[in-house]
Amino acid sequence: MESQKLKRPQHKGSPRLFKNPVLERLTHTHISAPLIIFFSIAAVLIYYGIFEKGFAVLEMVLLFLAGLFFFTLVEYLMHRYLYHIPATTERRKKISYTMHGVPHDYPKDKSRLAMPPVLSLFIASVLFIIYRSLLGDLVFGFLAGFLVGYAAYLSIHYSVHAFKVPNNSLKILWHHHAIHHYRESDRAFGVSSPLWDHIFETMPRKTPVERQKGSLN
Numbered sequence: 001m002e003s004q005k006l007k008r009p010q011h012k013g014s015p016r017l018f019k020n021p022v023l024e025r026l027t028h029t030h031i032s033a034p035l036i037i038f039f040s041i042a043a044v045l046i047y048y049g050i051f052e053k054g055f056a057v058l059e060m061v062l063l064f065l066a067g068l069f070f071f072t073l074v075e076y077l078m079h080r081y082l083y084h085i086p087a088t089t090e091r092r093k094k095i096s097y098t099m100h101g102v103p104h105d106y107p108k109d110k111s112r113l114a115m116p117p118v119l120s121l122f123i124a125s126v127l128f129i130i131y132r133s134l135l136g137d138l139v140f141g142f143l144a145g146f147l148v149g150y151a152a153y154l155s156i157h158y159s160v161h162a163f164k165v166p167n168n169s170l171k172i173l174w175h176h177h178a179i180h181h182y183r184e185s186d187r188a189f190g191v192s193s194p195l196w197d198h199i200f201e202t203m204p205r206k207t208p209v210e211r212q213k214g215s216l217n
Contacts, residue, residue, distance in 0.1 A: 031158045034116075064142070176188050
């Protein structure tokens with residue numbers, strides 16, 4: 001019964017978020033725009049780190065993997081605590097809906113499943129400033145991995161909403177995110193990986209049928 005209360009209405013089309021036509025237009029984008037931006041910046045960071053800062057290739061690979069892994073945690077925490085911030089005030093309700101409500105209420109709105117280019121560049125710039133102040137030159141490998149992780153997240157999120165469930169191992173991600181959207185919005189926060197859902201115990205609850213199958217096995 002608890003999961004039923006968490007279901008949200010599903011709509012077709014695309015909602016209007018801003019009265020200003022320029023701001024409204026900026027909320028729509030093709031998935032390729034942020035992917036090109038993030039992959040390009042990551043490539044430049046790696047090149048600069050190796051050929052200008054003198055990092056060994058192995059060092060860059062390890063920093064890249066560290067940044068990629070760290071992104072999966074950030075993705076989980078932002079999805080759980082920021083995107084699903086309790087709507088205790090009208091302002092919080094507006095913030096939550098603008099950032100994340102559209103994919104829940106309009107899951108097939110492809111133009112709102114990716115980060116707009118202007119915002120993508122802004123986020124990448126802010127992250128560089130923050131990580132550079134914390135990590136120094138290590139930022140070139142670490143941020144490259146973080147941005148590729150971000151691009152992977154956007155790709156997976158878009159694919160889950162836009163395409164049919166594939167007949168391969170990736171279908172786990174389709175099912176995991178579908179449960180978050182259509183059955184339990186307080187569970188299954190991981191999009192690119194269910195790892196942190198396992199760690200923080202927010203994996204989807206088993207349905208009566210699934211529990212019965214488990215008991216039989």
